[in-house]
Amino acid sequence: EAGVTQFPSHSVIEKGQTVTLRCDPISGHDNLYWYRRVMGKEIKFLLHFVKESKQDESGMPNNRFLAERTGGTYSTLKVQPAELEDSGVYFCASSLRRAVGAIMNTEAFFGQGTRLTVV
Amino acid sequence: GQQVMQIPQYQHVQEGEDFTTYCNSSTTLSNIQWYKQRPGGHPVFLIQLVKSGEVKKQKRLTFQFGEAKKNSSLHITATQTTDVGTYFCAGARTGGFKTIFGAGTRLFVKA
Numbered sequence: 001e002a003g004v005t006q007f008p009s010h011s012v013i014e015k016g017q018t019v020t021l022r023c024d025p026i027s028g029h030d031n032l033y034w035y036r037r038v039m040g041k042e043i044k045f046l047l048h049f050v051k052e053s054k055q056d057e058s059g060m061p062n063n064r065f066l067a068e069r070t071g072g073t074y075s076t077l078k079v080q081p082a083e084l085e086d087s088g089v090y091f092c093a094s095s096l097r098r099a100v101g102a103i104m105n106t107e108a109f110f111g112q113g114t115r116l117t118v119v
Numbered sequence: 120g121q122q123v124m125q126i127p128q129y130q131h132v133q134e135g136e137d138f139t140t141y142c143n144s145s146t147t148l149s150n151i152q153w154y155k156q157r158p159g160g161h162p163v164f165l166i167q168l169v170k171s172g173e174v175k176k177q178k179r180l181t182f183q184f185g186e187a188k189k190n191s192s193l194h195i196t197a198t199q200t201t202d203v204g205t206y207f208c209a210g211a212r213t214g215g216f217k218t219i220f221g222a223g224t225r226l227f228v229k230a
Binding site for chain 2: 042045109110
């Protein structure tokens with residue numbers, strides 16, 4: 001079974017340019033998350049999709065970030081225009097929407113990440 | 120909002136020494152997960168705890184979930200060089216789907 005895949009693995013862009021990151025979750029996983037880790041700090045939540053719907057986008061830093069998940073399959077995260085502080089590793093993760101009694105199983109499977117460098 | 124705090128930030132140990140990282144949440148959690156990220160890699164799921172006071176073991180790793188379901192710990196007995204990496208705890212608030220990660224504890228093991 002293929003895992004979560006992300007593209008590109010690395011991206012170096014100039015300040016003001018646009019970059020689009022892509023994530024292909026594990027097939028059948030309704031939940032898709034975007035996270036960002038900046039220079040050794042915590043893995044910070046950005047947003048959460050359930051199928052094609054945004055369940056929670058409270059972690060999106062500002063309106064320069066736009067995430068989509070058309071059809072509830074792959075997702076894209078666009079940064080436009082990019083700023084220096086956007087540099088970091090962007091992780092995508094997916095998980096099943098499955099309940100075990102009253103407890104949601106939220107084990108997340110992570111992709112390899114996209115290392116974004118804005119210069 | 121919900122916060123998950125993890126200490127220490129870094130830990131240097133001699134191979135064979137024990138290691139513990141602690142995780143504390145500002146809110147009661149429905150479950151807590153632990154992940155390991157090797158240098159240059161991505162977080163890999165280790166375990167999930169859901170019951171109050173639960174203790175689980177994986178070889179040299181022991182995971183605990185507090186009675187109040189607001190704290191957790193990961194203990195490694197007799198560390199090996201293969202244990203190096205960053206260990207993250209991550210918790211989901213009761214009734215919520217969003218998993219919040221701690222800042223991670225980076226473990227260095229000297230041979």
